[in-house]
Amino acid sequence: MQTRLRSALIGATAIAVAGAVQAADLTPKEQIQTRQAGYSFMSWNMGKIKSNLEGNFSQPQVQAAAEAIAGIANSGMGALYGPGTDQDIDDVKTRVKPELFTNQEEVGEVARNFIEAADNMAEVAAFGDEAEVKKAFGQLGESCKACHDKFRKD
Template sequence: MNRILASTVLGIAALGVASTALADLKPEEQIQYRQAGYSFMSWNMGKIKSNLEGDYNAEQVAAAANAIAAIANSGMGALYGPGTDKDVGNVKTRVKPELFTNMEDVGKIAGNFVAAADNLSKVAAGGDQVEVSNAFGKLGETCKACHDEYRMKD
């Protein structure tokens, strides 16, 4: 438990340092940081999914849900700055250019994602597997909403 908490706190601290330096980030660095954030959330989503499909460990699920909520609330929208709407050198992005012209819709989708991440974290703290499964499904729906609209297919 202490190791999980320490690694989560360290991750949050690293994001805080990264967010204070956003003004100095090149477009390719913004793309790399946002991809790292989404990869970390995906990894934690996988841990929750494994727990829901196998032996359920409420402590592991809560730690993963807290990590997802921390990233979701970290201000990742700032990593979609000018010049990040396309590949930069050898740094590739799958974001569709439409994301940058539909900010009202993107804001709504992002708000739904943050709310669902916060809810999953809250529900996971209670430890009930059925409630976590429902909240996890809602979070997945918010991910899919953005992917369907603003992420290029592989």
């Protein structure tokens, strides 16, 4: 199990490096679309975990979803908040608040907390203890909410 988690984290690191380089080649509109796709995929996986905690718990399903979230969390999504991505572009709407672009210290803290919670969720899910998964899932949800409350428009 530890080897699998370690491999996932190594893969996520490689994605982060590649993602940062690739983000520089994207237009602001494409950056918004790409980050929204990442968040949608994480949200879908959060739903999978929640469903497992409310129904029949399947450790392999929870682990796969948690690893997907951790992979995206560690992928360098911050590179997708480049200049010009703070406002709507054509038909692509963004809900990011301007404070995200001006309060870098707080953004960094919120991001680090989210990555830590996502990594913890993946690690806990690998062991499969449902009570621990539920606790880690709550912490992950709180880290998501912290960013939404501070940096996302309603």
